[in-house]
Amino acid sequence: MTPSSSIASPGAAPAHDEHHDHPNYLVDGTTIKSWLLTVDHKRIGLMFLFWVLLFFLVGGIFAMLIRLELLTPGPTIMDAMTYNRTFTLHGLVMIFLFMIPAIPAVFGNFMLPLMLGAKDVAFPRLNLLSLYIYLGGAMLALWGMLNGGLDTGWTFYAPYSTHTTTTVAPVLFGAFIIGFSSIVTGINFIVTVHTMRAPGITWFKMPLFVWAIYATSCIQVLATPVIGLLLVLVTVENLFGFGMFDPARGGDPVLFQHLFWFYSHPAVYIMVLPAFGVMSEIVASFSRKNIFGYRAVAYSSLGIAFVGFFAWGHHMFVSGQSTFVGGLFGVLTMLVGVFTAIKVFNWVGTVYKGAVDFKTPFAYFCGFLFFTVFGGMTGIALGTVSLDVPWHDTYFVVAHFHFIMVGATIMAFLAALHYWFPKMFGRTYHEGWGLVSAALIILGFNATFIPQFLLGNNGMPRRYYEYPERFQALNVASTAGASLLAFGFVIIACYLTYALFYGRAAGKNPWRSKGYEWLTESPPPTHNFVGPQPTYPEEPHFYVDPKKAEVPDAV
Amino acid sequence: MQSSASTADGTVAPVPRLAMHFASLEVQNHAARLGMWLFLATEILLFAGLFICYGCYRFLFPEAWAASSRSLDLTMGTVNTIVLITSSLTAALAVHYAKEGKNRMVAIQIFLTLLMAVGFLVIKYFEYSHKFHIGTLPGRYYFYEGIQLPGAPMYFTVYFCATALHGLHVIIGMVVLTFSMVRALRRADFGPNNYTMVELGSMYWHLVDLVWIFLFPMLYLV
Numbered sequence: 063m064t065p066s067s068s069i070a071s072p073g074a075a076p077a078h079d080e081h082h083d084h085p086n087y088l089v090d091g092t093t094i095k096s097w098l099l100t101v102d103h104k105r106i107g108l109m110f111l112f113w114v115l116l117f118f119l120v121g122g123i124f125a126m127l128i129r130l131e132l133l134t135p136g137p138t139i140m141d142a143m144t145y146n147r148t149f150t151l152h153g154l155v156m157i158f159l160f161m162i163p164a165i166p167a168v169f170g171n172f173m174l175p176l177m178l179g180a181k182d183v184a185f186p187r188l189n190l191l192s193l194y195i196y197l198g199g200a201m202l203a204l205w206g207m208l209n210g211g212l213d214t215g216w217t218f219y220a221p222y223s224t225h226t227t228t229t230v231a232p233v234l235f236g237a238f239i240i241g242f243s244s245i246v247t248g249i250n251f252i253v254t255v256h257t258m259r260a261p262g263i264t265w266f267k268m269p270l271f272v273w274a275i276y277a278t279s280c281i282q283v284l285a286t287p288v289i290g291l292l293l294v295l296v297t298v299e300n301l302f303g304f305g306m307f308d309p310a311r312g313g314d315p316v317l318f319q320h321l322f323w324f325y326s327h328p329a330v331y332i333m334v335l336p337a338f339g340v341m342s343e344i345v346a347s348f349s350r351k352n353i354f355g356y357r358a359v360a361y362s363s364l365g366i367a368f369v370g371f372f373a374w375g376h377h378m379f380v381s382g383q384s385t386f387v388g389g390l391f392g393v394l395t396m397l398v399g400v401f402t403a404i405k406v407f408n409w410v411g412t413v414y415k416g417a418v419d420f421k422t423p424f425a426y427f428c429g430f431l432f433f434t435v436f437g438g439m440t441g442i443a444l445g446t447v448s449l450d451v452p453w454h455d456t457y458f459v460v461a462h463f464h465f466i467m468v469g470a471t472i473m474a475f476l477a478a479l480h481y482w483f484p485k486m487f488g489r490t491y492h493e494g495w496g497l498v499s500a501a502l503i504i505l506g507f508n509a510t511f512i513p514q515f516l517l518g519n520n521g522m523p524r525r526y527y528e529y530p531e532r533f534q535a536l537n538v539a540s541t542a543g544a545s546l547l548a549f550g551f552v553i554i555a556c557y558l559t560y561a562l563f564y565g566r567a568a569g570k571n572p573w574r575s576k577g578y579e580w581l582t583e584s585p586p587p588t589h590n591f592v593g594p595q596p597t598y599p600e601e602p603h604f605y606v607d608p609k610k611a612e613v614p615d616a617v
Numbered sequence: 618m619q620s621s622a623s624t625a626d627g628t629v630a631p632v633p634r635l636a637m638h639f640a641s642l643e644v645q646n647h648a649a650r651l652g653m654w655l656f657l658a659t660e661i662l663l664f665a666g667l668f669i670c671y672g673c674y675r676f677l678f679p680e681a682w683a684a685s686s687r688s689l690d691l692t693m694g695t696v697n698t699i700v701l702i703t704s705s706l707t708a709a710l711a712v713h714y715a716k717e718g719k720n721r722m723v724a725i726q727i728f729l730t731l732l733m734a735v736g737f738l739v740i741k742y743f744e745y746s747h748k749f750h751i752g753t754l755p756g757r758y759y760f761y762e763g764i765q766l767p768g769a770p771m772y773f774t775v776y777f778c779a780t781a782l783h784g785l786h787v788i789i790g791m792v793v794l795t796f797s798m799v800r801a802l803r804r805a806d807f808g809p810n811n812y813t814m815v816e817l818g819s820m821y822w823h824l825v826d827l828v829w830i831f832l833f834p835m836l837y838l839v
Contacts (some may be wrong), residue, residue: 181638185648257639
């Protein structure tokens with residue numbers, strides 16, 4: 063690892079910069095090699111976007127298959143074993159291949175250097191390496207999924223995962239490799255934030271998205287090694303039977319659960335903190351108002367990252383831990399709610415009396431706020447030990463984490479995709495279709511998961527292949543909602559692909575946003591800036607001087 | 618970018634190249650060091666997971682732990698500890714000489730480090746083969762009659778997982794240090810401004826050493 067050696071990127075010799083145009087990063091080098099071996103953070107971000115979307119499609123197809131199977135109480139389209147494999151693969155693909163890299167590796171990669179006034183991330187070659195590690199792990203995991211698949215659920219609890227006859231080892235080892243990608247990205251971003259800030263960007267003038275990515279990276283760096291070790295231990299256990307988590311050999315399966323959730327609970331914040339960051343940008347941009355409570359939002363990101371490490375026990379309320387420990391974890395869980403509420407109030411404070419420009423990203427912000435608040439509130443309810451016991455392993459939990467973790471993240475991912483689409487590709491999409499699909503997706507998401515809250519509350523357990531007759535109506539409703547959701551995604555895919563090729567030229571800053579990333583061209587040139595190092599005299603999203611704003615009707 | 622400081626006569630000045638996206642050389646070196654510290658943090662957490670397993674099972678099987686620990690060869694373990702700590706000294710000296718630009722001494726110190734690393738692995742090999750011979754093996758492979766306490770196979774599961782993972786890190790550390798050694802011999806361009814590569818390799822080696830300093834009492838001195 064020698065970051066001291068310089069990076070090699072085509073067409074960037076100093077003499078070249080003086081008297082030629084500054085081609086944007088999309089056209090600066092058009093060969094396949096110039097993409098595959100690029101060290102430009104923007105191109106790496108785009109390649110991540112491509113793969114992440116592909117895996118989202120794969121995971122989405124699995125989700126639709128699950129919903130179709132659950133349309134009738136008995137067998138519908140697949141047998142029980144296939145069903146077990148399908149929901150496992152849905153979880154694994156969506157979590158490890160889509161949600162964890164979705165916002166950090168795509169938008170973090172693309173925007174972080176732009177927001178810090180840097181020419182690239184600290185370690186560009188490691189950045190490219192993280193893409194290939196990710197793809198290598200993904201290929202191994204997918205190979206294992208296609209050659210048998212596993213039926214353990216994405217949580218692969220021991221001792222079942224070490225004894226099942228399905229293909230556990232390659233999939234888990236693939237996830238282990240993907241973990242390295244996550245760690246490398248995290249280290250890269252932390253070092254970038256520490257060392258690459260442009261003159262004028264102090265810690266408390268960093269865009270809030272950067273704060274969120276920074277907090278996320280801290281979790282990635284500190285939590286991922288633990289699941290890495292656990293994945294290796296379970297793989298070895300599955301292949302050789304060392305007995306580490308096998309009760310027959312004195313092993314303790316609850317130890318497995320502790321180690322598993324020590325990563326996998328903070329992993330929830332790896333998925334949702336970047337979403338919070340995206341929304342902090344979008345809410346200021348589209349309310350055309352300075353950020354309300356900047357420091358509170360920045361600190362609460364770090365707070366969530368910190369407290370998130372001490373809440374894992376709430377996944378294990380029924381695994382035999384003492385009532386005292388259960389209560390303790392319950393209280394720590396609610397602290398996460400406190401930090402999230404601080405964010406929510408500040409976002410609402412930003413919108414309050416702002417000049418809201420109700421574009422597609424803002425529509426997603428509204429959906430996001432709804433999912434975060436209601437998903438979060440059900441989280442507080444689940445964090446209460448006495449309430450969790452009856453709800454444990456029911457569809458209530460499934461609906462809860464889809465609301466907060468998936469709902470919030472998907473809203474933010476789509477909002478980011480629309481908000482930064484002109485930045486990334488220099489083109490605009492069709493606003494009307496954007497709003498229509500946003501409405502479809504938000505409605506579809508609710509229609510999918512609100513019935514699942516009710517199902518869980520009525521006692522339907524998760525991961526079951528068959529269910530009693532009386533649950534059918536709600537299951538049909540949920541499947542109908544999922545179809546609406548899928549339809550929304552198809553519309554997005556259509557108009558964004560169209561916009562990619564035929565969209566109107568966007569201009570430098572179509573949203574008139576005052577985020578730092580909009581100070582440069584759209585799409586940005588290869589090294590992000592033309593000419594000397596830009597300086598940043600104002601804080602991000604500085605739309606109006608607060609002193610002037612205090613005068614009535616000044617805004 | 619590409620400011621490799623090539624002078625007119627084609628000789629390369631012994632300064633590291635400044636990548637185009639960093640503000641200055643100090644910042645670049647600081648970034649590299651910070652990145653390495655973060656990476657070391659991930660390594661510590663990797664081993665922390667195993668330490669948790671160790672603590673949990675030692676609490677569950679204290680007698681088996683004590684008996685199994687006594688079946689290890691304390692002399693070999695102690696010799697290995699001394700070898701590894703000494704190798705950390707030579708690794709640190711390599712950084713010292715790199716700062717002074719004495720590239721030959723850098724290569725010699727790293728070579729000594731590698732030699733001791735090999736020694737460590739050889740001793741470890743003898744310990745391992747002895748265990749394979751008498752049957753103090755993990756889980757279902759355990760067939761040693763000397764200790765029949767519940768939990769003894771678990772001790773050797775933890776023992777083999779921990780020492781094998783550590784051994785893997787020894788090998789990775791050796792590869793990393795070899796790169797520095799080859800560079801000190803071939804290009805001989807380490808100097809007061811350019812010693813980050815040796816420093817980072819040495820930091821990694823200290824971590825490998827540090828992990829062993831924890832593993833030794835935990836496994837051998839129960």
